[in-house]
Amino acid sequence: MNIIVxxxxxxxxxxxxxxxxDGRGIDTxxxxxxxxxxxxFAVEEAIQIREERGEGQVTALCLGPDEAEEQLRNxxxxxxxxxxxxxxEPPMDxxxxxxxxxxxxxxxxxxxxxxxxxxxxxxxxxxPPMVAEILGLPCATVVVDLDVEDGRAVARREVEGGHEMVxxxxxxxxxxxxxxxxxxxxxxxxxxxxxKKPLEKKEVELAEAxxxxxSMREPEEGTDGEIVGEGAEAAPELARRLxxxxxxx
Amino acid sequence: xxxxxxxxxxxDGMLSDEERQVxxxxxxxxxxxxxxxxxxxxxxxxxxxxxxxxxxxxxFYGANLPQEYGCAGLNNVxxxxxxxxxxxxxxxxxxFASVQGALVMYxxxxxxxxxxxxxxxxxxxxxxAIGCFGLTEPDFGSNPGxxxxxxxxxxxxxxxxxxxxxxxxxxxxxxxxIWAKTGEGDDPDDIRGFIVETDREGYTGKDQEGKLSLLxxxxxxxxxxxxxxxxxNLLPESDGLVSALKCLTQARYGIAWGACGAAxxxxxxxxxxxxxxxxxxxxxxxxxxxxxxxxxxxxxxxxRAQLLAYRLGRLKDEGTMRPQQxxxxxxxxxxxxxECAREARRLLGANGILVEYQSMRHMANxxxxxxxEGTHDIHGLIxxxxxxxxxxx
Numbered sequence: 353m354n355i356i357v358x359x360x361x362x363x364x365x366x367x368x369x370x371x372x373x374d375g376r377g378i379d380t381x382x383x384x385x386x387x388x389x390x391x392x393f394a395v396e397e398a399i400q401i402r403e404e405r406g407e408g409q410v411t412a413l414c415l416g417p418d419e420a421e422e423q424l425r426n427x428x429x430x431x432x433x434x435x436x437x438x439x440x441e442p443p444m445d446x447x448x449x450x451x452x453x454x455x456x457x458x459x460x461x462x463x464x465x466x467x468x469x470x471x472x473x474x475x476x477x478x479x480p481p482m483v484a485e486i487l488g489l490p491c492a493t494v495v496v497d498l499d500v501e502d503g504r505a506v507a508r509r510e511v512e513g514g515h516e517m518v519x520x521x522x523x524x525x526x527x528x529x530x531x532x533x534x535x536x537x538x539x540x541x542x543x544x545x546x547x548k549k550p551l552e553k554k555e556v557e558l559a560e561a562x563x564x565x566x567s568m569r570e571p572e573e574g575t576d577g578e579i580v581g582e583g584a585e586a587a588p589e590l591a592r593r594l595x596x597x598x599x600x601x
Numbered sequence: 602x603x604x605x606x607x608x609x610x611x612x613d614g615m616l617s618d619e620e621r622q623v624x625x626x627x628x629x630x631x632x633x634x635x636x637x638x639x640x641x642x643x644x645x646x647x648x649x650x651x652x653x654x655x656x657x658x659x660x661f662y663g664a665n666l667p668q669e670y671g672c673a674g675l676n677n678v679x680x681x682x683x684x685x686x687x688x689x690x691x692x693x694x695x696x697f698a699s700v701q702g703a704l705v706m707y708x709x710x711x712x713x714x715x716x717x718x719x720x721x722x723x724x725x726x727x728x729x730a731i732g733c734f735g736l737t738e739p740d741f742g743s744n745p746g747x748x749x750x751x752x753x754x755x756x757x758x759x760x761x762x763x764x765x766x767x768x769x770x771x772x773x774x775x776x777x778x779i780w781a782k783t784g785e786g787d788d789p790d791d792i793r794g795f796i797v798e799t800d801r802e803g804y805t806g807k808d809q810e811g812k813l814s815l816l817x818x819x820x821x822x823x824x825x826x827x828x829x830x831x832x833x834n835l836l837p838e839s840d841g842l843v844s845a846l847k848c849l850t851q852a853r854y855g856i857a858w859g860a861c862g863a864a865x866x867x868x869x870x871x872x873x874x875x876x877x878x879x880x881x882x883x884x885x886x887x888x889x890x891x892x893x894x895x896x897x898x899x900x901x902x903x904x905r906a907q908l909l910a911y912r913l914g915r916l917k918d919e920g921t922m923r924p925q926q927x928x929x930x931x932x933x934x935x936x937x938x939x940e941c942a943r944e945a946r947r948l949l950g951a952n953g954i955l956v957e958y959q960s961m962r963h964m965a966n967x968x969x970x971x972x973x974e975g976t977h978d979i980h981g982l983i984x985x986x987x988x989x990x991x992x993x994x
Contacts, residue, residue: 366603386625422618429622537630540660540673543622 390468771821
């Protein structure tokens with residue numbers, strides 16, 4: 353079974369992100385980058401499927417700058433077999449990214465294409481279903497449980513207020529959610545081995561984006577809360593405020 | 602949120618991708634596995650032994666030894682970064698890994714026979730066996746050459762008698778590397794190393810009670826009474842006190858890095874606390890000149906220590922590192938970490954004495970680190986001898 357996992361290089365969630373002066377991007381100086389945390393579930397799932405079946409190939413694919421090699425090496429250290437880097441600065445426009453990935457994937461033979469459900473930088477959640485659409489493949493998003501059998505997969509999806517079970521014919525696209533598995537640490541031997549695994553770099557020309565980023569701004573400073581009292585005695589006042597001022601009760 | 606580290610002089614820029622990857626992995630592991638439990642273990646005076654198999658699985662033990670013996674085969678900078686991150690969690694965790702790797706696996710690798718390497722290194726790397734190192738004695742700390750422990754040849758066996766003290770992992774170890782005098786006289790050149798399985802008759806390890814430092818670590822006293830080991834347990838290439846000292850050089854190298862980690866933890870805690878704690882007109886104490894210069898000193902000292910450790914690592918990888926350079930780095934960096942921890946604790950005011958903050962735990966731990974593996978003063982004398990050519994100890 354061939355599994356391709358798409359991973360994205362994103363700023364670490366602990367990094368303090370600052371918008372540049374022109375409001376069109378983020379100041380990348382001093383920003384630490386990591387594998388998108390949702391993509392780690394995808395990598396882990398792919399490795400587990402390969403381990404359970406005792407056969408198969410896990411390929412990590414990334415569209416990103418030259419430095420994204422670091423994130424691909426992370427995926428290799430966790431246990432992916434090989435990696436491909438499509439070298440380009442990833443735009444905010446999901447469709448542009450999806451088209452580029454689809455163009456690469458078109459000629460590749462795979463049974464399962466895994467993504468994290470979203471990237472934590474732009475939070476678009478667009479690319480996995482868009483790639484599925486372009487390639488004409490079935491797609492399940494926000495998956496918390498996945499069973500793969502010959503030719504088909506059963507996925508449990510998180511939906512509002514419950515779960516949904518879907519069956520997909522392979523090859524299929526699945527985007528992964530927290531809860532699917534516990535991503536492993538890349539151990540030291542894995543990190544050493546990752547150096548020697550094949551990593552192919554291809555420069556790509558991105559198509560013009562169909563959306564344009566107009567501006568970005570940082571969230572406004574939160575205002576201080578107000579403590580209306582302590583313990584049970586505070587309840588009437590809190591209820592009154594929620595009713596009369598916030599109008600939520 | 603993951604630990605941010607301290608990197609004022611872009612030391613990251615001098616690390617390879619792989620070295621950074623190792624550091625980041627260990628950092629994350631410490632965030633997720635050590636930080637949530639260390640307070641409780643510290644207060645309970647208990648080494649968190651549940652972490653032993655996990656550290657083994659990730660490859661932390663003897664990580665700079667070759668892969669053919671089940672080790673990770675990392676370079677020494679990556680190894681140092683592991684020690685740094687472990688000690689950011691707690692000196693007791695780093696001490697465990699240091700002893701296992703630098704004081705048990707290293708001597709077996711360096712002075713052992715091929716059979717001994719094949720037998721022990723994979724077991725120690727995988728955590729199947731825990732090791733300890735017996736050199737120091739109740740009356741011989743800075744002067745290990747004066748040791749009283751003796752090994753006497755009896756047919757094709759050695760009979761060992763003596764007492765070892767301040768032995769990290771001593772009670773829980775499956776195997777001990779014991780140093781003993783083998784000659785008739787008192788010559789330190791007769792000191793040799795032995796592999797002693799701790800289930801042999803006459804071997805007892807018992808916890809040292811009453812510690813106020815390294816509480817989440819096993820520190821023990823070992824008694825050896827007519828312990829018999831076969832000839833093949835002698836480390837054949839060990840030859841005099843100098844062999845034992847070579848092991849200490851390995852461990853001290855790791856400590857030079859580890860101290861940076863403990864200091865980084867205290868500095869980060871101090872910066873965060875200063876930003877949040879308000880006094881006098883609701884202003885954060887970070888805005889006061891007093892705390893700002895305090896933080897500036899800490900950051901400068903940490904940066905200096907990091908650069909020493911980094912350069913030492915590169916020299917070690919090039920094969921040109923001298924033990925005296927290790928002495929300088931151990932001495933400077935641990936002293937630096939002691940001061941940082943103390944200053945951080947003071948900045949935290951009354952809260953600084955609570956276990957929910959890290960600085961006082963590190964402060965107390967670092968007093969042991971200041972003293973073990975060659976005291977601060979002894980390393981000063983090693984440097985003094987190197988400068989003047991005159992030994993003063």
